[in-house]
Amino acid sequence: MKDIEHLVRVAVIFLTAIAFFLVARAMIKPPDYGKLGRYRAGALDDIKALPVKYAGQASCAGCHKAQAKEKAGSSHRGMACESCHGALAAHAAAPKGPKPSKPSEAEMRRFCLRCHEASVSRPAKFPTVDDSKHNPDVACSMCHKPHAPKL
Amino acid sequence: MQALRRRDFLRITAGAAASLLAGALRAPAAWAEKFYREPPWRRKKPYWGFGVDVDKCIGCARCVDACKTENDVPREPFYFRTWVERYVIRKDGEVQIEAPNGGLDGYPRVEDAATVAKSFFVPKLCNLCENSPCVQVCPVGATFKTEDGVVLIDKKYCIGCRYCIQACPYGTRYFHPVLQVADKCSVCYHRLKRGLVTACVEVCPTGARMVGDLSDPESNVTKFRENNRVQALKANMGTEPKLVYKGLDKEVR
Numbered sequence: 001m002k003d004i005e006h007l008v009r010v011a012v013i014f015l016t017a018i019a020f021f022l023v024a025r026a027m028i029k030p031p032d033y034g035k036l037g038r039y040r041a042g043a044l045d046d047i048k049a050l051p052v053k054y055a056g057q058a059s060c061a062g063c064h065k066a067q068a069k070e071k072a073g074s075s076h077r078g079m080a081c082e083s084c085h086g087a088l089a090a091h092a093a094a095p096k097g098p099k100p101s102k103p104s105e106a107e108m109r110r111f112c113l114r115c116h117e118a119s120v121s122r123p124a125k126f127p128t129v130d131d132s133k134h135n136p137d138v139a140c141s142m143c144h145k146p147h148a149p150k151l
Numbered sequence: 152m153q154a155l156r157r158r159d160f161l162r163i164t165a166g167a168a169a170s171l172l173a174g175a176l177r178a179p180a181a182w183a184e185k186f187y188r189e190p191p192w193r194r195k196k197p198y199w200g201f202g203v204d205v206d207k208c209i210g211c212a213r214c215v216d217a218c219k220t221e222n223d224v225p226r227e228p229f230y231f232r233t234w235v236e237r238y239v240i241r242k243d244g245e246v247q248i249e250a251p252n253g254g255l256d257g258y259p260r261v262e263d264a265a266t267v268a269k270s271f272f273v274p275k276l277c278n279l280c281e282n283s284p285c286v287q288v289c290p291v292g293a294t295f296k297t298e299d300g301v302v303l304i305d306k307k308y309c310i311g312c313r314y315c316i317q318a319c320p321y322g323t324r325y326f327h328p329v330l331q332v333a334d335k336c337s338v339c340y341h342r343l344k345r346g347l348v349t350a351c352v353e354v355c356p357t358g359a360r361m362v363g364d365l366s367d368p369e370s371n372v373t374k375f376r377e378n379n380r381v382q383a384l385k386a387n388m389g390t391e392p393k394l395v396y397k398g399l400d401k402e403v404r
Contacts, residue, residue: 037295039294044297047340047341052221054350083353083355087217119258
């Protein structure tokens, strides 16, 4: 017996360590870890539950039928309302609450030119104007209707 | 028992070696067939993919703005889930790549337009890698690929070691200064699951961006991949991105 005493000591140390590891693992590991892969399955639910800020085109067109119709026949037909008017899920949820924004006449020129200023980098067929030559300092909406911009 | 003759011994050994060799040659081939040849979207529905038409991008950066709003990305420069680069390639071969503030404030005027050979905008975002380096390196299992092919981050599990930020070959991850975790494009997973398109696709005025289900043969991205000659970024790295570009130039990395 005396001969194997040192082996017993080592075995006890090992078994204690393994037991400690198993208890710690059971306490730390989330129950849904590994359910779908090497990750916490609940993380997916956390991400899915994040709030939506852009309501989507269908949501806008549901109420604003006249504007949607006007836009549908224009060269801005492919654009979503929220492209210019900003994120409006809060407005869609409570129409009397936050109101859509639109660029003021003063900032309109800068706003429109973010897309329509002439640039060598833009696709050749995309309609652009030279800011310094195309009626400088006049608000775009003097001539162009934003929902149906073609004259 | 009769002693084994040398002739028989050699015959048996050669036979065994040949069959072992044949098996060894066949096994990886079958494995490769299963895991690499067959696109995963044949097996799983839905399976999300992304397409970008460089020829349509006008560099307005509405996508960058919408992404920051939708996903609470810090407004300061250098924190982006998506951004738009402008490439200016001169006739003498000089290449300028710029994305000041991700494109949000516009781009400086191109000087000497006559010397420009070509110029275009390239939107960048998570490449939706099939073999994601960022997932491979995460030491705590905080970043993972979902069953529908999207790479996401478990923000409760992330320890902020930044290893994934270094691993991403496309530079699409950043360190969130407030949450102190890594953050990246989630292809607006919360929107996809509600039947909406991503915020960037929603606001893109020219339809240069698209998101869709690769497992659906009639979906927009499937058609985009079939009807155009498309290309992924850094294909040589074997990451197999599910983000593909149409009209890419060799200078784009």
